[in-house]
Amino acid sequence: MDIDDIEDQKEVKNSRCTGHLKLLSETDLEGYLQLRDRFHTEVANAKRGEKVEMFNKRLKIIKEYVVKHDENDWKRSFATGVIFLENSIAINIKQLILLMGKCKSSINGSLHQLGYIARPASKETDEQIILSIPIFNRDRRELKKWTIRQKRNARRRQNAKPKSPIETEPTPEEPETVVEEKREQPVLAKTAEDVWAKTINFPVPAKFRYKMFNSYFQSIPIVAQI
Known part of the structure; x- marks a missing residue:
């Protein structure tokens, strides 16, 4: 057994004493140790700061380990330091540091980049x-x-004021029916008396009246009375 294995055993033993791992079954404990070794190796081999996508990927792996929909889900959450809630997660930062092998500021920074607000x-x-x-x-x-980190979008939805009901547009009034006035058809004069009666007030200059009357008289047939 090399030095690293000895240190691992000591750390696991200390964790058991604090109660975070002692609740795990043998199978779950083995799975926890595999996750921890994998994460620590990835962090050690990373040349520079890791992208937030890698942190998000590890969160999903932890969720697959924790959430099996059995009676031991809460024990695995207690050990890993992550409780997966609807639109939020609860974090025990100390336990998550032990599992991921990353410092507190790095974990908090990654959570903030993913939109998780305390x-x-x-x-x-x-x-x-x-x-x-x-x-x-x-x-x-x-x-x-433990602290709860809620997704930023979900928090906005909770704090958003309810929208006012949509106002219905007024129904346009029916256009009024326009009744056209019937124009009286002019009655044509048939006799000289009719022409004279309809043209007394006709606005015709005096010098043109003779021509107008003459044209009317010529257009009206005169019936000879016997």
Whole structure:
């Protein structure tokens, strides 16, 4: 057994003493150690600062390990330091440092880049964590080590004011029916008397009246009376 293995055994033993790993079954403990070794190796081999995509990939791997929808999900969350909630995660930064092999500022920076914002501790946040890990009901000191990080978009949706109901456009009024006035058809004069009666007030200069009357008289047939 080399020095690294000895150090690993000591660290696991110390973790067991704190209660974070002692709840795991043998199978889950083996899976935890495999994850930790994998992450530590990747971090050690990284030449420069890793991209946030790699951190996000590791979170997904942790979730696959933790969430198996059985009675031991909460124990694996307790050991890894990550509780996966709806649109948020609860973090025990110390446990996550041990698992990932990264420093606190690096983990917090990656979480911020992924859009996870720390929520202030409150009765509501405590209840969310307690429902996920029942051991917190009797160990409130351990509860204080956990913080909830909520997705930025989800937080905006919660704080957004409800939209006002859509105002319906007024129904356009029906156009008024326009009734055209019937124009009276002019009655043609048939006799000289009719012509004279209809043209007394006709605005015709005096010098042109003779010609106008003459044209009317010529157009009207005169019936000879016997």
